Amino acid sequence: MKPYQHPTFDQITLTGLLHALSDPVRLNFVQCLATKMCEQPCGAIPTPVAKSTMSHHLRVLREAGIVRIRTEGTQSLTSLRLAEIEAKFPGVLEAVLKAAEAEKPLEQHS
Amino acid sequence: MKPYQHPTFDQITLTGLLHALSDPVRLNFVQCLATKMCEQPCGAIPTPVAKSTMSHHLRVLREAGIVRIRTEGTQSLTSLRLAEIEAKFPGVLEAVLKAAEAEKPLEQHS
Numbered sequence: 001m002k003p004y005q006h007p008t009f010d011q012i013t014l015t016g017l018l019h020a021l022s023d024p025v026r027l028n029f030v031q032c033l034a035t036k037m038c039e040q041p042c043g044a045i046p047t048p049v050a051k052s053t054m055s056h057h058l059r060v061l062r063e064a065g066i067v068r069i070r071t072e073g074t075q076s077l078t079s080l081r082l083a084e085i086e087a088k089f090p091g092v093l094e095a096v097l098k099a100a101e102a103e104k105p106l107e108q109h110s
Numbered sequence: 111m112k113p114y115q116h117p118t119f120d121q122i123t124l125t126g127l128l129h130a131l132s133d134p135v136r137l138n139f140v141q142c143l144a145t146k147m148c149e150q151p152c153g154a155i156p157t158p159v160a161k162s163t164m165s166h167h168l169r170v171l172r173e174a175g176i177v178r179i180r181t182e183g184t185q186s187l188t189s190l191r192l193a194e195i196e197a198k199f200p201g202v203l204e205a206v207l208k209a210a211e212a213e214k215p216l217e218q219h220s
Contacts, residue, residue: 014209019132022125089209095201099124103199 004062004069004076009084012065017089020064021096025049026057030066030080030093031100039079042069114172114179114186119194122175127199130174131206135159136167140176140190141210149189152179 021027025047032045047054058078061067066085069078085093131137135157142155157164168188171177176195179188195203 014206014213015132015134015137018128018137018206022129022132024125027125027128089205089213091201091205092209095199095205096124096128099199099202103124 003071006062006068007065009065009088012084012088014089014092016064017066017085017092020060020066021093023057023060025054026061027096027100028104028106029054029057030061031097031106033067033078033080034082034097035106039068039070039077042076042078045078113181116172116178117175119175119198122194122198124199124202126174127176127195127202130170130176131203133167133170135164136171137206137210138214138216139164139167140171141207141216143177143188143190144192144207145216149178149180149187152186152188155188 021030029045029047033040042054042058047057049057058067058069062069065081067078068081069076071077082093131140139155139157143150152164152168157167159167168177168179172179175191177188178191179186181187192203
């Protein structure tokens with residue numbers, strides 16, 4: 001399996017970040033990932049969409065610089081690039097995740 | 111001229127807000143509008159796109175609940191719905207505008 005490509009810190013843009021977070025499925029995924037302290041197998045986070053659709057969403061999140069994905073054996077492990085995003089756009093992701101939680105708490109997600 | 115339709119406070123969604131801000135032209139427009147203390151004629155804010163394209167962008171911003179547009183005679187006047195957005199999604203727009211300014215200060219815009 002080819003290693004995943006990721007944008008460098010300098011390549012991450014604010015509009016790219018906002019676009020990636022502007023989809024309910026992707027925002028929900030990032031919300032779930034943010035509650036975990038370590039990288040997660042992609043299948044460990046429940047999503048309401050087909051696997052192929054989720055692959056697309058993960059690609060958008062990876063290309064926007066929000067998640068890092070690496071393979072280990074046959075598994076893909078995903079983690080948030082929280083420190084980098086916070087360093088680049090202070091307060092943005094935190095405020096978005098707080099607003100997302102206020103609008104639709106994770107417990108209520110199907 | 112028909113009055114413009116606007117979403118109510120309850121109809122404004124976080125993903126709609128993020129989507130509307132995820133375009134560089136729209137984000138730049140909101141950045142400019144945020145520096146003004148009062149509503150602006152649409153033509154008063156310089157944009158790098160054709161008038162018809164800007165009409166589309168303004169519609170996206172209006173339908174997302176970010177701007178309010180009203181007509182006065184033959185003029186359309188635009189204002190940010192800053193207080194409502196802050197009440198609904200505390201800190202989000204402020205953090206986004208700060209990050210936008212850090213990434214691309216308004217002075218550097220063409």
